[in-house]
Amino acid sequence: MINAYILTVVRPGQTEKAIKEMRKLENIEKISVVAGEYDIVIRVRVKSLGNLLKVTDKIQLIEGVKKTTTQVIEKELTL
Amino acid sequence: MKIRRKYLFYTLAFASAIIAAGVATIDAVISSFYIPNALVFSFSCFLVGTIISLLIILIFSIPINGKSLGSKIIDPSFKRLRLVRKEELKYHIPAGIGNAILTIGYLSLLSILGDPSTVLPFSQIVILYLVLIESITEKNIPTLSEIQSSVIVMFGAMLGSISLTGFINLESLAIVFLVINPAWVLFSIYQRKLKTMKIDRRPNDALNIRFWNVVFACLFTAIVVFIYDFIMDTGHFLGGITASIEHFEWVALTMGITFFSYVFYIRALGIGKASVTQAVRASTILFAIPFSLVLSYFNVIPPFSTDPVMILIKMIGTILVILGIVSFALTLIKAYVFISVKPGYPIEETMQKLWKIGGVTRVTVTAGYYDFIVKIRTRTLVKGYEKIIRKLEEIEAIKEYKWESVLKEWENI
Structure with missing residues (x-):
């Protein structure tokens, strides 16, 4: 399995709509709305x-x- | 289905709390009418529990459209019933010992007090033990708000545990502080360690953890009962087997429902910290009150006093527990830190340095624009700056970093 983070920048005012669409997609493990250079951080798990x-x-x-x-995950340490 | 991680956590923890209150009521009925001896009842619980848990997990192992039934409706990490792995044993043994002692203590308390609404709150004080242990094991020193919330929950639970008849039993307090709570800490910490483990590169599943925990707890309870019988010349071991056969339906009912309560609890443990999960689960004392009223109505326990002072004390206790839970829930900040490193520094060494920073819950080495993505969990931004940013800046290999605070989060369940 391959895990990756997809860092996303969204046009102003379109975040809610974009999240709604992202939540419908397959292979997505986590969606985080963040404040900073990016707007949405998506964690995906694919074969x-x-x-x-495709994702x-x-x-x-x-x-x-x-x-x-x-960002394709190569190694991970987690609690 | 993707729901917000926070909602998933609270749904699981509350579901576990409601089921636990229901189970305590069934236990009170069994203890009053069928199996009054705590040792016999405990052994019987685990004997029948092993059979019931095996049946449940076998049903959940049935594949449907390439995925097991359990992975579709209970835990996405579950594939099928499997044997315990060697690396899990070191956690299953203390968790099993914890569950065995905890159950014997809890059923002894139930046989003394009878009323689940007075028994359950006592065990919620365990949250203080958990906050202390987490601060040592999870490199996470508790913040003032965590300590405040824990103390609020503790006092709330103590007030909530007062029987409406005004009855206080010192023997029961000794059982709570010396037997139940230390055993619960052991059980909770090692179950969390099991849940956060990776098995075949997948997160460990709550169903297998629960099943094997019951098996290990059965083994340890059998040993405790056997030794007790040998020293005291009693017949609890045989009594447990006989009670399991004679009252199979009752014990199977309580253990079947308990299975789901713990599966939800273990899943919640995999998401939140053990102390926060415990704080939410403390709400079980609220849910126990209507169950106790039903028991009182059917004369299983003595009728409640209508003394307004006692009712007021119990209400203050339950309100404090809710306040403690809410303040726990509202004070958690999460963030991602994207890091680029300078050439010439070993990645593995930098990874270990990042991992040692307090509040870091995940360190990921990535291929792409950034070299590391680090996940942070902290109670306050001030603490985030003092404990995390300062430490990051001390790592020579880091060229630049970007802090991105998480505002909202959804997770696939």
Whole structure:
């Protein structure tokens, strides 16, 4: 399995609408609305890099999404 | 379905609390009418509990459209019933000992007091033990608000535990402080450790944790009862087996419902801190009151006094518990920190340095624009600056970092 973070920038005023659409997508584990350079941090869990591309594509097609940066997880320590 | 992580946590913890109140009522009926001896009842609970839990987990292992029934409706991490892994044993053994002692203590208390609404609040004081232990084990020193909330919950639980008949029993207090609460701490901390473990690169599931906990608790209860029988020359071991057969339906009912109460509790533990989960679960004392009224109505326990002072004290206690829970819930700040590092510094070494910072709950090495994504949990922004930012700036390898506070969060359930 491949885990990744997709950092998303959304056009002003479109955040609520974009989240609503993101919540309908498959393979998404967590959606966090954040304050800072990015607007939404999405954690995805997919079977292959091909599937990651599909999820990223779907996110980019959501109305209001301006830019995405994908960070593929290589190693993790968690409580 | 994606719901806000906070709501998922509170839904699970409250569901667990409501079910626990219901279970305590059934236990009170069994203890009054069928199995009055606490040791016999405890052994019987785990014997029948092992069978019932096995049946439940086998049902939840049935695959439907490629996924197990349990993963669809209870815990997405669950695949099927599996054997305990070697790395889980060191946590299952103390959790099993904790559950065995806790159950014997709780059923002894129930046989002394009878009324679940006076028994349950006592055990909520365990929250203070948990806050203290978390501060040691989870590199997270409790904040003033955490201490305040814990104290509010503690006093609330103490007032709420006063019987409406005004009866206070010193023996029961000794059982609470010396037996139930330390055992609950052991049980709770190690169940949380099990839930936060990764099995086959997936989060550990609450169903297998609960099933194996009952199996280990059964084993330890059998040992305790056997030793007690040997020393005191009593027959509780055989009594437990006989009671399990004679009153199978009652014990199966209480253990079947308990299974779900604990599965929800374990899932909540995997999301929140053990002390916060315990604080929410403390609401069980509110839910126990209507159940106790039903028991009183059917003469299972003595009728309640209508003394207004006692009613007022009990109400103040329950209000304090709610206040403590709310203040716990409203004072948690989460953030992501995106980090880029300078070339020439080993990633593994930087990862360990980041992990050692208090309040860091997740360190992720990533390929992309940033080298690390760190998840932070803190009670206040001041603490976030003093304990986290200052430490980050001390790490030489870090080129730049960006702090992004989490405003709202949803999680797949």
